[in-house]
Amino acid sequence: MERFRSLPGLRPRAIFVVALSLSIGWGIRGNFGHESGAMIAGVLASTAACLMSGRSDWRRRVAFFALFGGLGFGFGGSISYMYPISFAGSEQW
Numbered sequence: 001m002e003r004f005r006s007l008p009g010l011r012p013r014a015i016f017v018v019a020l021s022l023s024i025g026w027g028i029r030g031n032f033g034h035e036s037g038a039m040i041a042g043v044l045a046s047t048a049a050c051l052m053s054g055r056s057d058w059r060r061r062v063a064f065f066a067l068f069g070g071l072g073f074g075f076g077g078s079i080s081y082m083y084p085i086s087f088a089g090s091e092q093w
Contacts (some may be wrong), residue, residue, distance in 0.1 A: 008054030021048035029077070039070040047072070072090025 008014060022078025025041030032040065050062045057066070 009049065011051060013054035014049075015053075017052050018045055018048045021045050035074045035077045039074040042069040042071070042073025045073075
């Protein structure tokens with residue numbers, strides 16, 4: 001347990017900043033819609049996670065974190081909400 005407390009990315013302040021960045025991005029997503037709005041949330045959350053990690057090698061690569069965070073959330077934002085969930089409740093596929 002002590003090992004996890006020494007990691008800067010798991011400190012309550014870091015978790016709060018990442019969660020706040022994601023929530024702000026998710027609120028902006030409501031104005032822009034699916035993929036493009038989700039990219040904003042992904043960029044903000046991944047940038048915050050990178051900067052709050054406490055690792056200098058990650059901070060030098062913050063642009064890559066932002067790029068891949070935006071792409072990941074953008075592809076995920078193209079999935080509708082109920083379509084994948086409906087497979088779990090359906091008796092037939």
